[in-house]
Amino acid sequence: MARPLGADGRPFDPDGLTLPAAAPEPAALGSRAALHRWWRRFARNRGAVFGLAVFLTMVAMAIFAPLISPYDPLAQGVGIPMASPSTAHWAGTDSFGRDILSRIIFGSRVALIVGIASVLLAMVVGVTLGLVSGYYGGLVDVVIMRIMDGLFAFPIIILAIAMMAVMGFGVRNVIIAVAVGFIAPFARVTRGDVLAVKEEPYIEAARLAGVSSLAIIFRHVLPNVLAPIIVQGALRVSGAIITESGLSFLGLGPPPPTPAWGRMIAEGQTFIVMAPHIATIPGIALMIAIVALNLLGDGLRDTLDPRMRR
Amino acid sequence: MARFVLSRIGQTLAVLFTVSVIIFALMRMIPGDPVLMMLGDDFTQGAYEQLKSKLGLDRSVVVQYLYWIGRVLSGDLGDSYLNHERVSRLVLDAFVPTLVLVIASLIVGVLIAVPSGIIAAMRKDSAWDWGSMGFAIFVYSMPSFWKGIILIWVFSVYLGWFPTMGYVAPWSDFREGLWRLVLPAITLGTFFSGLVARIIRSSLLEVLDQDYVKAARARGVRQAALVYKHAMANALIPVVTVIGLQFGTLLGGAVLTETVFAIPGMGRLSVAAILNRDYAVVQGAILLGVVSVVVVNLLVDIAYAFLNPRIRVA
Numbered sequence: 001m002a003r004p005l006g007a008d009g010r011p012f013d014p015d016g017l018t019l020p021a022a023a024p025e026p027a028a029l030g031s032r033a034a035l036h037r038w039w040r041r042f043a044r045n046r047g048a049v050f051g052l053a054v055f056l057t058m059v060a061m062a063i064f065a066p067l068i069s070p071y072d073p074l075a076q077g078v079g080i081p082m083a084s085p086s087t088a089h090w091a092g093t094d095s096f097g098r099d100i101l102s103r104i105i106f107g108s109r110v111a112l113i114v115g116i117a118s119v120l121l122a123m124v125v126g127v128t129l130g131l132v133s134g135y136y137g138g139l140v141d142v143v144i145m146r147i148m149d150g151l152f153a154f155p156i157i158i159l160a161i162a163m164m165a166v167m168g169f170g171v172r173n174v175i176i177a178v179a180v181g182f183i184a185p186f187a188r189v190t191r192g193d194v195l196a197v198k199e200e201p202y203i204e205a206a207r208l209a210g211v212s213s214l215a216i217i218f219r220h221v222l223p224n225v226l227a228p229i230i231v232q233g234a235l236r237v238s239g240a241i242i243t244e245s246g247l248s249f250l251g252l253g254p255p256p257p258t259p260a261w262g263r264m265i266a267e268g269q270t271f272i273v274m275a276p277h278i279a280t281i282p283g284i285a286l287m288i289a290i291v292a293l294n295l296l297g298d299g300l301r302d303t304l305d306p307r308m309r310r
Numbered sequence: 311m312a313r314f315v316l317s318r319i320g321q322t323l324a325v326l327f328t329v330s331v332i333i334f335a336l337m338r339m340i341p342g343d344p345v346l347m348m349l350g351d352d353f354t355q356g357a358y359e360q361l362k363s364k365l366g367l368d369r370s371v372v373v374q375y376l377y378w379i380g381r382v383l384s385g386d387l388g389d390s391y392l393n394h395e396r397v398s399r400l401v402l403d404a405f406v407p408t409l410v411l412v413i414a415s416l417i418v419g420v421l422i423a424v425p426s427g428i429i430a431a432m433r434k435d436s437a438w439d440w441g442s443m444g445f446a447i448f449v450y451s452m453p454s455f456w457k458g459i460i461l462i463w464v465f466s467v468y469l470g471w472f473p474t475m476g477y478v479a480p481w482s483d484f485r486e487g488l489w490r491l492v493l494p495a496i497t498l499g500t501f502f503s504g505l506v507a508r509i510i511r512s513s514l515l516e517v518l519d520q521d522y523v524k525a526a527r528a529r530g531v532r533q534a535a536l537v538y539k540h541a542m543a544n545a546l547i548p549v550v551t552v553i554g555l556q557f558g559t560l561l562g563g564a565v566l567t568e569t570v571f572a573i574p575g576m577g578r579l580s581v582a583a584i585l586n587r588d589y590a591v592v593q594g595a596i597l598l599g600v601v602s603v604v605v606v607n608l609l610v611d612i613a614y615a616f617l618n619p620r621i622r623v624a
Contacts, residue, residue, distance in 0.1 A: 150328025153604050155562035158596060165584040165592045166339050242453055246566050249455045250581050262455075269459050269570065276463050283456035290451040 041303040048299020054292030062109045071099035073106040073259045082275040092277045094267065100278065103259040104285045110171060110248075110260045111289060115241040118178035119233050125179070126186025127229055131217050133187065134194025145191065148184040156181035156239065157246050164252040171254045178243045182236050189232050193225035200224075227304050234300045238293035245286055261286045314615055322608045329600050330382070334375050337593050344589070348391065387594040392586055397594040400579065405598055407477050408575035411498065411564050414491045416553065418499030419506060423549075426503075427510025432537060434515065443511075446504030454563045458497040458570035465493060475572040494571045498563050502556060509552050514545040547617050554610025558603040 042048055061068065070090075071078045079093040086092070091100035133144040151159070156178075163177035197203065198221065206216050247253040248262030256263065261282045268279025345362050346353065362368050366377045381388075387397035430439040449457070466474040472493050480487035517523060518541050526540050565577030572578075576595050583591035 146324060146328050147332075149325050150332050153325055153329050153558070153607075154332075154596075154600050155558040155603060157562035157565060158558075158599050161565070161580060161584065162333070162336055162592065162596045165580075165589065166336050168341075238451075245453055246455065249453075249566060250569060250577070252581065252584065262453075265453075265456055265459065269462075272459060272463050273467050276467075279456075279459050280463070283453070283459070286456065287452055290453070291447070294447070294451060 038303055042299060045299045045302060047295040048303070051292040051294070051296030051299060054288060055296055058108050058112060058289060058292075061105055062112045065105050065109060069099075069102035069105040071102045073098065073102040074257050075099075082271060082278065084275070084277055085281075091281045092275070094264070094278050095271055095275075100264070100281055103264060104261070104282055107259040107261045107264065107282065107285070108289075110254055110258065111241050111244060111286070113171065114174050114178060114244040115237045115293075118175045118240045118244075119182060119236045121175060121179040122182035122236070123186050123229065123233050126183040127190045127222075129183070130187040130190025131194055131221065134191040135198060135213070135217050135221060141191075144187070148187045151180070152184040152188075154181065156243055160243055160247055161250070161252060164247060169252065169255050171258070174244055174247060174253055177247070178240050181243065182240065185236070186229065186232060189228055190225055193228060194221055197221050197224045231297070231301045231304050234293075235297035238290045238297065241286075241289060241293065311615065315612055318608055318611050322604055325604055326601065329604065330379055330597070331375070333593060333597055333600070334378060337589060338371075340589060347587075382597070387597070388590040390583075390591050391588045392591075397590050400591060401576075401594040401598050404574060404576045404579040404595070405602075406575075407479070407573050408561070408564050408568060408577070409602075410480065411491065411494055411568060411573060411575065412557070412560050414495035415498035415502060415560060415564070418495045419502035420549075422500065422503035423506035423510060427507040428514060428537060428542075430507065430511040431514035431518070432533065439511075442507060446507050448504075449500040450504040452501075453566075454497055454501055455566045455570050457500070458494065458567055461493045461497055462570070475570075477568075477571070477573040477575075490571075494567050494573060497570070498560060498567045501563060502560060505556065506549055506552055509548055510545060513548045514541060517541040517545045547614070550610060550614050550617060554607050554614075557606040557610075561599055561603060 075098065077097040078099050079089045079097050081093060081095050081097040083089060083093045083097075089099050089101065091104060094100055094103070129144050129148070133141045154162075159181045160174075160177040163180055164173060167173040167176065203216060203220055206220055211220075244253060245260070245262035245265075248260040249266045251263070251266065253260050253262055264282040265279050265286075268275075268277075268282070271278050345358060345365065345367060349357060349361060366374055369377070385398055387401065389395065390397055390400060426442040426445075430442045433439055462474050465471050473490050476490055478487040478490055480491070514537070518536070523536060523540055526536055531540070561576075564575065565580070567573075568575040568577045569581070576599060580592055580595040583589070583595065
């Protein structure tokens with residue numbers, strides 16, 4: 001039987017005896033009821049819902065790009081070069097006579113793939129390092145965390161530029177270059193939480209029962225530090241997209257003619273006097289994506305992780 | 311205090327060591343044989359072996375690192391592969407305009423942030439409060455390079471108030487130099503101002519809630535005097551920290567902003583070097599960039615300890 005819920009969304013417990021009072025519930029997404037409670041909190045946050053809606057639209061746009069884009073994004077001369085927005089070309093055309101709207105739609109693929117894949121990659125590497133560092137401690141901890149301190153000193157875009165210099169261009173390398181800059185924050189957040197969780201009685205119980213370290217880390221520690229990691233991930237996606245667009249603006253992103261928003265803006269700057277729409281319109285797409293992802297990230301932070309609420 | 315400063319300097323040296331190892335490792339990961347590249351058409355087996363041992367590349371990795379870091383510490387970053395200029399010279403020349411841009415942006419950012427943060431805190435939940443916070447999120451979400459292009463479009467192309475691009479050192483021609491810095495500094499400074507305004511607002515609200523401020527208010531001190539005489543000094547302390555933490559982000563933003571405005575700084579130097587595969591220059595630029603971030607963080611931490619005696623003990 002489901003317990004009735006209190007005003008705070010936790011099971012109602014009038015005398016506070018059967019449940020630990022106000023214990024933080026970081027990873028409270030285990031059950032369907034908990035998920036439902038989280039969704040009700042999330043749905044009340046208007047900014048977050050708007051962010052989610054825009055994000056899902058972007059995902060749909062990226063997946064169905066070939067179906068919804070009015071022209072081939074790579075085809076030159078589908079319109080008069082540098083034509084202003086019109087009914088035939090809603091966002092106008094660029095200097096090669098390519099349809100800008102179609103290029104924006106296809107450009108969302110690069111932005112999303114890099115944004116999500118680089119954060120996931122950084123998450124896997126950073127969380128693993130944080131788990132190992134926090135759980136084992138000692139020399140391992142010192143070595144890993146000093147390396148993280150070093151990485152953390154690099155401004156993200158400068159580290160990404162350095163990585164692109166080493167690896168050469170291409171979408172895969174952009175993903176890796178952006179990811180490297182985000183490893184240190186994930187490792188730090190994870191390590192900090194592991195240090196707290198490690199002292200819990202249930203971890204000691206598992207250890208005494210002879211459960212292997214690896215099993216303890218992945219079955220008992222990881223689920224309990226997951227919420228702040230998810231929040232951190234959501235907050236970083238917009239940063240990853242900004243970094244990707246910065247790299248492609250500098251000409252260090254995916255090679256042309258792949259449509260990438262940053263490169264479209266760079267190409268448009270040359271024609272800012274004659275045809276300002278070429279640089280401005282892709283920037284609007286980029287900004288909407290970033291605002292939406294920031295709102296979504298903030299919403300997840302406020303609803304998922306009680307300790308990080310402002 | 312001395313102990314705090316010494317321990318922070320120790321930490322900084324440790325970070326700098328790690329940074330140098332990371333950069334050294336990165337540069338060794340570059341595909342291709344640097345010796346072959348440097349020889350080019352002059353390749354003979356003998357010349358190859360000779361240059362390899364001259365560069366120390368026939369030794370172990372640790373020896374190579376020690377050899378490299380020794381030269382770096384004596385100020386020798388090698389020569390540019392393209393035009394054989396000293397890398398240290400090229401990098402320092404490019405660092406100056408970037409630093410000028412960062413400092414100008416800091417000034418613009420603080421000039422916008424302090425008044426809007428104060429008003430937002432004094433009129434909490436008013437239209438001004440919501441408006442300035444909305445503006446903060448808005449400018450924070452605009453990529454700096456795009457914001458720069460929009461500013462050029464509006465203020466240079468359309469209104470014709472400012473030059474579209476280019477850089478003149480403020481000490482060679484103060485008026486012209488300053489004039490050309492306005493748009494780039496606004497581009498980078500507004501990004502920074504949003505964040506700082508939010509921090510001033512929340513820290514001022516916190517200070518205004520403290521007993522000594524309440525006591526002053528009970529004595530009949532007016533709101534404005536309360537803010538400026540009693541609360542402001544304490545509320546500004548966190549701003550110092552943010553400036554330190556954001557220096558790296560500002561430097562990264564400067565790399566993009568100066569590309570928009572054709573300022574001959576670190577961004578242009580390193581991007582050109584990457585496209586030309588001039589790795590000694592890439593390495594030198596990144597090294598100087600990161601070292602400056604780490605050193606600024608150290609200085610800010612020490613300044614913070616001076617401003618806030620409670621930190622020194624920790």
